[in-house]
Amino acid sequence: MSRPYVTAIVVAHDGARWLGETLRGLASQSRRPDRVAGVDHGSRDGSADLLAQTLGSGSLISLPRSTGFGEAVAQALEKLPPVPSPGGRDEWIWLLHDDCAPDRRALEALLTAAAHDPKAAVLGPKLRDWLDRRRLLELGVTVGRTGRRDTGLEPREFDQGQHDGTREVLSVSTAGMLIRRDVWEQVGGLDPFFPLFRDDLDLCWRVRNAGHKVLSVTSAVAWHAEAAARRRRRIAVSGDHPRRLDRRNAIFVVLANLPFWPMWWALLRNVVGSAFRTLLFVVSKQPANALDEVVAMGSVLAHPFRLVRARRARHHGRKKGYRRIKRLMTPRGAAYRRLTDMVQSFLAGQAPLDSAGRHHQQQQAAEDEYAVVPADTGAVKRFLSRPGVVLMLALTAVAAVAERSLLGGERLGGGALVPVTGGAADLWAFYTEGFHDVGLGSTDWAPPYVAVLAIASTLAFGKTWLAVSVLLLGSVPLAGATAYLATRHVIPAVPARAWAAGTYALLPVATGAVAAGRLGTAVVFVLVPAYASLTATLVSAERRRARRTAWALGLLLAVGTAFVPLVYPLYAVLGVLAAVAFRHAIVSMAIALAVPVALLFPWLAELATDPGRFLLEAGLNDPTLVDASPAPESLPALSPGGPGLPPFWVTAGLLVAALAALLMRRQRVIVAIGWGTALYGMLAAVLVSRVTVAGVRVWPGVPLAFAGAGLVVLVGLTAHRLSELRVGGGPRRLGAGVVVAVAFSTPLLAAGFWVVNGVRGPLVRDAPDVLPALAAARTTQGERTLVIKGSSFTVLHGRTPLLGESELPVASEARTRIGAAAQGLIGGRGGDAAALAESGIAMVAVAPPIPAGLARTLDSQPSLRRLSLSETGGGVWALTEPVTRVPAQPVSVLHTPWLLAQGALVLVMALLAAPGRRSPEEAEAPAPALAGA
Template sequence: MSITDPPHPHHTVTAIVVSHDGSRWLGETLEALLRQTRPADRIVGVDNGSRDGSAALLAGAFGPRAVLSLPRSTGFGEAVAEVLDRLGPDDGQEWIWLLHDDCAPDSHALQTLLRAADQDPKAAVLGPKLRDWLDRRLLLEVGVTVDRTGRRDTGLEAREYDQGQYDGVRDVLSVSTAGMLIRRDVWEEVGGLDPALPLFRDDLDLCWRVRSAGYRVLNVTRAVAWHAEAAARRRRRITVSGDHPRRLDRRNAMFVVMANLPFRPLLLALIRNMVGSLLRTALFLAAKQPAAALDEFLAFGSVFGHPARMLRARRARAAGREQSYGTVRRLLTPPGAGWRRLADRVRSYLAGTGFVESAGRHHAVAARQEDGEELLTDVGVTQRVFTNPGVLLFLALTLVTLAAERSLFGGARLGGGALVPVIGGASDLWDLYREEYHQTGLGSDAWAPPYVAVLAVLAGLLFGKTWLAVSLLLLGCVPLAGLSAYAATRSMIPGRWTRVWLAASYALLPVATGAVAAGRLGTAVVLVLLPLYAALATRVLTGERRRARRAAWCLGLLLAVGTAFVPLVHPLTAVLGALAALAFPRRGAAVSMVVAFTVPVVLLLPWLVQTAADPGRLLLEAGLHQPSLVETGLPARSLLLLSPGGPGMPPLWVTGGLVAACLAASLTRRNRLAVAVGWGVTLFGLLVAILVSRTQVTPVGGGVAAPAWPGVPLAFAATGMLVVAALTADRIAEFRAAGGPRRVAALGVVLVAFSTPLLAAGMWIAEGADGPLRGTVRDVVPALAAANSTGGERTLVLRGTEDGLLYTVLRGRTPIVGEADIPVPDGPRERVRLAAAGLVSGRGGDDARVLAAHGVRFVVLAAPVDPRISGALDSQPALARMSLSRAVGVWRLTQPVTVPAAPPGDPWHGRRLWGQAVLVIVVVALAAPGSRSDGREPVPQERPVPVRKPVTR
């Protein structure tokens, strides 16, 4: 090899350029190397079997005697070691400058690195700031760290530009071998790059061993290099390993961490890697990346399946490992950042649905402590919480909710209104949903409502707590609806603060406060899902075909959830979807719409057929249907001002500002088509609300017929109004900027529009959740009756109201959520109704014999106790009073009671349940957003880089 004499005796720099099929970048790299203001003393090129002319470029720059040719399977570390073995040591302090063929250093890079080395005698490894090859302002690395599972962390946000924010000499865990400057004596001391890591993470392993030996690793940001990351970005074929690059990277990451951690941290890291690999495998499968999931699984197996290799590596790295860990620990990814990374990964997963922005990388910065050491601290979460309008809106709505619902927290049992007292756990809900024959009440072989399964899944995720699941959906529906509306309108409504107003106004609608006050769990769930329906339907109609079809499956899945709670959701959305498909004809959109509205029908069979057989049940929702919760003869002005009536309603003038703002928005001439669609949805919702509020419906278990509650149709109408107003917000901004009367008019519209969420929040806080919902409710079955009930004996609960006598048959305990929605056969129900009426009217013992034949042992008179009814029951010779107070009365039948036996079960019931489970899994898989197969950020399209002939010397 031809080597020039060193011009600087204090430092001798040997530059080594390793190439492998990198001719498209190599010319610029060589030119940058030969133009250094502080030239390298010795320069050697190594070509690992290139087939694109890279070897000729190296020979043209350095001369053929200064170029070493090696096989294509040679790794980067092996190539550098081969060069150093042939060169032999140099007198004085020698530095090795490593360069990839796709890394072009700035002309002052080497001089800057050496100057930094002179200022710190303990510095053994120094690296430049790396920027992107194509977008020269884009930061790639200012040092690298990892967490204890080996996840690489640059401390940069996605596509973060260099504005000098990281300038300075930074103490880091590792720097890249692209531009790495390392003392040769330290290289020899630690053994150089590990040949077992031919690609990926070899630099991390080397720098970790350097730190274990007592030296420092620095990133010098005044030294700059531009890196194409050709191997990591799959811009060229990798031939040093037969494994997929993703698998190789993950395997090496775990290997380096496991080999370099001390024993105690290693034990925790073993558990973290086992659990983390399982979670990542599941996430890859959910994101439709089976190849990535397989790579993750095989990478884990290749590390932990060869314990002997791991033990040898740990023995080789044992020197100084324990002593240096205190410093290394401060440079690892900070504790807790792994959770933020998981949140970012989930957020990135959800970004595939279009509801949230893409997640960035973990943001970590170096903060200097009192002892002069630098500690990586995570500031990304705090910054995002206090700067993201959506998060601020969610927090504000949560505070409003806590203040308004203050009377509902801390109680023993939530219930009242349409909500039965919440008892039991997730296992009880699953038992109810799987039963072939329900012994509750008078007994029924009908299908349990599918919302029971939805609650069971959510309760299972919340440690089996049904009360927590119900509280989250019902009491938390206002902040959840606000967050849903803000996220779902990201691609539809311009301006984040316009979306904040829309989301706040939507979340604080009278429908929401009324749902909470009356315990309407179904309306609360639909209120959260409705903005997602709108966003997904928009994507189905306007998106690219593959994304539109995936959105259709997702829409169908969420429609199935909403329909399970409120059956009216499906026909409402189906009509709107059909009209939208006709208004926006697009190839494939009709098929996607058919998919979206077929999925709920398929998933909810045969319950949906059972419900459709009684059309009145389509107007009911999850929970009890009580006449006292519905306002009879609801005036038209109430519906026009989006107030569905019933408990928890604010004054009508609270929503007047919203309606006025929507009418003012209609006067503008922009977005006419969108405004027309919005008003179409509004009018459709109002029309359905009028029909629902004037239709008499009989409860599932029998009772007094009463109008249905029009809350869900009014939520549809309000959504249309809000979209109309939000789409014209840019016009209001132009009026404000114009000055004069237009400015005054614009300010007036803004004040009127903002009056709705502010007044609604204020009124809700002042009045509280005023309604029949309570934080503590009594058991429906008194303890005296429950304690004496044996063998499945039933209890008849009577309640006198202004509308007549209400009755319920219970089986020895308070019903769990969903049991009240199971229909009872008409024959037994009618016979028991007549018998209950006969007891109250004072008829003879035939009525008692009917009750006894249906297993009724106890008769309970619920509060408020009517003296006339209690007197009639006392007069019955077939009844013996057990207890009577102002709160409750209990009587026992004196004659023998026959508990009806359960009929034979349906042998197909279990198979249908398994089929339903399989269908749900299939739909979830089809609805799940996919992502890029390599899991990396998108790379700009490569532009041809002209290769200039390098300067020779």
């Protein structure tokens, strides 16, 4: 073959700091270009003079500052006519940026690869980083349907020859691109619509549609500074921000080159994806990035005819070429991986990841937001092999087997849990209404945990049973996950973290809460590790991050307090002590403690009128769920008493390991903090367990959760110090081995006991309906049913109560009047049927089993008429007195305004708590103080 003719074109724009090395690389080529032209568009730093001195003034073309790269190349080619091509001699165009320095054998390697493949029309070199000469930048680029670039490289991957070889790719960069001139003219060159960014992708896509190949030649090397993408120089070709311009061009290229139906699918994905990214940028307090995303997408949507014209110009070979291009595009699963990476980084308190699934490095702080790495086919495998994921899967399996008797039922309920009925819409209506037409009627504020459950039910597709099942039955694996994540900066050793998380998740508080249907304790148990982690961050982080952490901690405290009011005073004591010890954190801690009060104020004000209610939790207060006389060893063993609890020896290993930590000579501060928290929780548990509220002893589960968290973190942090006990041999060595064995046995024994015995408690999967079906069918709107069970009673309004409805306080006068009437009926004294009728009660139902003689007693009452009676369904009697409908009570004028204010407060506080872009100081911040104590 004839020796090919090469025309090299160097385009410069304010690139003097790199241009000298680029020109030296060009001059030192082992195979020199046949002619060279320099193009400068409005440089102000001497780039034009440098080009003229090196190439000669006759080889320099000066253009306006606003000229784009594609137009600059086109202007140069107009002044450089094609050379004659006798004997099949091809002319090639070699494009060089001013910040792209080629290796001395780069052109020779590109031409050699072109000679071996006659179909190759575009070839590109291996691009390495200008500053870190070992780091790979590109070996060809592909793209997804959303326009996200894909380089096929890991973040900051070094070149060790692992990708060497000439291969076919979708696109190569114009930095070092070698293209046949006849193909350039055939496809129309670079589109001037793209002054910067994605012009190379558009050109290569059209070249491939024309039936030619695009090759990446790794034997050719060039070093690229990516000055425009990294904003190392001012861009004058467009008024748009670089990120905004890049994003617009990315969307436009994909929509212009895809066939008709794939184009519509890509448009939908881009609109939805842009909306999601905009939301994530707003929440993470990056308004500039959010604006770029909106403007870029809007620029494409606002000019449909521009897109139509572009598609018409690219119609030739588009459908046929797409079959070949499709296999080179980013796999569809990569988009979901990027979405997962973005959300994970957001939840981890970092700025949302860019499209590469990586954070900007300090030296690349302004790098193009959309330079990405490819989907990793082994991502799922690596994800499933992570210790935290393995731990959660193991805990999920343990919980599923242990809770086998609770899965698959129609109505979860029993113990403290009201049978779960209704959906998200019912909970929202209950929480927002001013007058609650349930029971005897109430204008009190609905318990705030109803709003939390309404949100969870909404996320669970409106299914309250699903949300409650996840929170209650899934509390063990959820607690393990939060404990593992919360200790990532506190316990450095992964095995110790996994042990600590597994041990905490299987504490007796968790299994007891599940067995007794204590939804409130289950939710708080999941949140306690987060409280500890956020507190450690709050007292150790720099000011801006501490403030953000304070808002997040306050929101989680509000959630825990909504389910178990005791959480607030328990944490407040620890929070005040932490603020005193770390005086710089006083303001942040004050914010964290003020948020729950602000959000829950009306409800908390009602609790203040009856302080005993601070010791109760969400759900029914059944005296059978609490041990009247707990065993002396139960509280030290972190066992709160009640159904579903393991024996003492299950958690003995944790106590032994914690006691062994007292013998260590180092980490005294950690030991003091851990044991201090544990003793504080145990003391609080002793105190509250001796209190009786409304005839029911208080369950000390939440205080023991605090105590258990302190002991678990203590042992996890001091586990590697157990070797101190082995010094000297003999009994000390044996003792250290025993401590390790018993500590390791704690989660295994707890899991084994729970799996073997299952959930033994009042919680069942098919809870009977509190209201008999006949009573529900016979009552009309406004009528109520008095349900008697044993010595207690409740008033229902035509249906089983929703979660939270049974906890609405009832006026003592009305309850006393109804109680006296009910006792009169049960005692055969006739009762006050008129009092029942005046309260809207039309029926009396007796829950099974019916005590002996009670049915005859009720049958003898002239004011009652039996409707049904059975051993399994109980009995139903109708009142003969005419029922007086209970009118709706007046609602406070503050109710609706406060709900709106509460919603606004939640949104504002969530934005303040949301992670933003991390500063270099935050990225290099030390671990929380506890880890280095």
